[in-house]
Amino acid sequence: MRIQNLGPIKDGTVQLNRLTVLTGNNGTGKTLAAYSLFAFRYWLENQFTPNLVTEAQIQQIIAGEPVTNTVDYYLSVLEKQLIDNFNKLNDSESFYQNFFRDDSVYVSGTTKLTINKHDISELILPKEKRLNWFYRWDYNLETDSIEGQSSVNNLIENRIYSTYLDKSDSIFTYYDVEGGKQEQSGVSQAPSMSQATKLVSGNIFNDLFASRKTSFYMPAERIGINVFRNRLNNQIVNDSLQVPVANANQIETTTSANERYPYPIEAYIKYINNSLGRLKEPLDKRVQDEKLKALVDGLVPGEFVYDEVKNEVNYNLPDQTENRTVTFNLLxxxxxxxxGIDIFIRNIGEGNWLFIDEPEMNLHPTRQVMMMDFLYQLAAIGTNVVISTHSDYLVKELMNLMLADKVKENTATSQLVRVYNFEASTITDLGDITDDDVELANFDITTDQINNRYYGLIDQLDKRGSTHES
Structure with a gap:
């Protein structure tokens, strides 16, 4: 994504990898960049509507005329639609104004967030994971007639049938068939013509792109949100947590009396409210690996529990003493x-996205190292992770993890890392941070300054002592 004139960022580009790390001083735009990346994921998952099949093609199908296109054709059309539709959000501006909710950050007519073909290509499912489908509609000639029919609902039989193609076949075929029908569950009535086109377009899109993956954003404000959740619910959730939309006509015109926050913050509130029931679920099978489980137990040694009657969260200490439950506020x-992470790891899902602003927040250096190990392992099992951090411990541990993989000649995970430094209104890709010539100036210069001053003061004290002795 290219980010232009957003807060302190004048012009910079971030290319996501499985584990993407944003570093830099305070006020350089790391959080805003993470917001921007999350904005794309939110739009992709909730608002993008592909348009791949026309009503004329549906009529062809009903008439028994086959309509065929290659996978490459659909990929090229989808790429163009995704890029064009997302980049046009800068023109309407209502989406971003309702996403950032700060006119001094997202400046109308000046700020631009854009993607290109490379950004889309990263979302295309690998060939071994693509599902090629036949989509079939049977028109019931015994009860309906195309000519003179006033309702298009009856033009299509009340079931949609599908079957897999051989995975080596690269052709999608849409046609009217007889016999050998396999009913697809979940379809209870005949779709209209427009519904049919949307259904087929959506299915093709989901078969080719990693679009059904969901994103979870953990903002820096999460501690306050977790502590004051009930109060926030009374004030904000009752306002329905208005979501950003691309169409200005869809935005509610009523003005809330309560203060509203950037959407990533409100998305976290909604996620927590809707996911408390997961605390009763076991950990996701992907984190049952012995190494990952040990990291989870190190970070959260006890157990969060949710009391549905009282609508409150408590914490069970890991020891077995009689009074082992602590209220959340006293943690x-x-x-x-x-x-939030404890909830997330109960249903990770392959390919989902985890955004964390300052994962080191309030953690002792030992646990900061443990947190980086945990995030690195999450990336290794298929979770996409984006973090913004000030922690020297996190970044240095990331370097160690990458180096350790290189020593083992297992670079699969280390190659999935990308680190950016935010400085002087720009964004710099640091490349392979394990290379000798890469300097993490964000941390190293400060560390060197502290050490140099320390040793300089020690020298002065030593010289003073020598003078007094003489």
Whole structure:
């Protein structure tokens, strides 16, 4: 994504990888960049509507005329539609104004967030995961007639049938068939003509793109949200947490009396409210690996529990003493910070996205290292992770993890890492941070300054002592 004139960012580009790390000083735009990347994921998952099949093609199908296109054709059409539709959000502006909710950050007519073909190509499912489908509609000639029919609902039989193509076949075929029908569950009535086109377009899109993956954003404000969740619910959730939409006509015209927040913050509130029931579920099978489970137990040694009657979250200590339950408000700030992650790891799902602003928040250096190990392992099992951080411990541990993989000649995960430094209104790709010539100035210069001053003061004290002795 190219980001132009957004807060302190004048012009910079971020290319996502499985694990993407944003570093830099305060006020350089890391959080805004993460917001922007999350905005694309939100739009892709909730608002993009592909348009791949026309009503004329549906009429052809009903008439028994086959309509065929190659997979490459649909990929090229989808790429263009995704790029054009997302980039046009800058023209309407209502989406971003309702997403950032700060006119001084997203400046109408000046700020631009754009994607290109490379960004889309990263979302295309690998060939071994693509599903090629036949989509079949049977027109019931015994009860309906195309000519003179006033309702298009009756033009299509009340079931949609589908079957897999051989995975080596690269052709999608749409046609009217007789016999050998396999009913697809979940379809209860005949779709209209427009519904049929949307259904087929959506299915093709989902078969080719990793679009059904969901994204979870953990903002820096998460501790306050977790502590004051009930109060926020009374004030904000009752306003329905208005979501950003691409069409200005869809935005509610009523003005809320309550303060509203950037959408990533409100998305976190909604996620927590809707996911508390997951605390009763076991950990996702992907984190049952011995190494990952040990990291999880190290970060959250006890157990969060949700009382549905009281609508409150408590924490069971890991020891077996009689009074082992602690109310959420009395927990350490580190556990309050990790609460959202504890929910997330109960239903990770392959390919989902985890955004974390300052994952090191309130963690002792030992646990910061443990957090980086955990995020690195999440990326290794297929979770997409984007973090913004100020932590020297996190970044240095990431370097160690990548180096350790290189020593083992297993670079599969280390090659899935990309690190960016935010400085002087620009965004710099640091490349392979394990290379000798890569300097993490964000941390190293400060560390060197502290050490140099320390040793300089020690020298002065030593010289003073020598003078007094003489």
């Amino acid at each position: 350490s700030s580190s556990l309050k910070s990790l609460f």
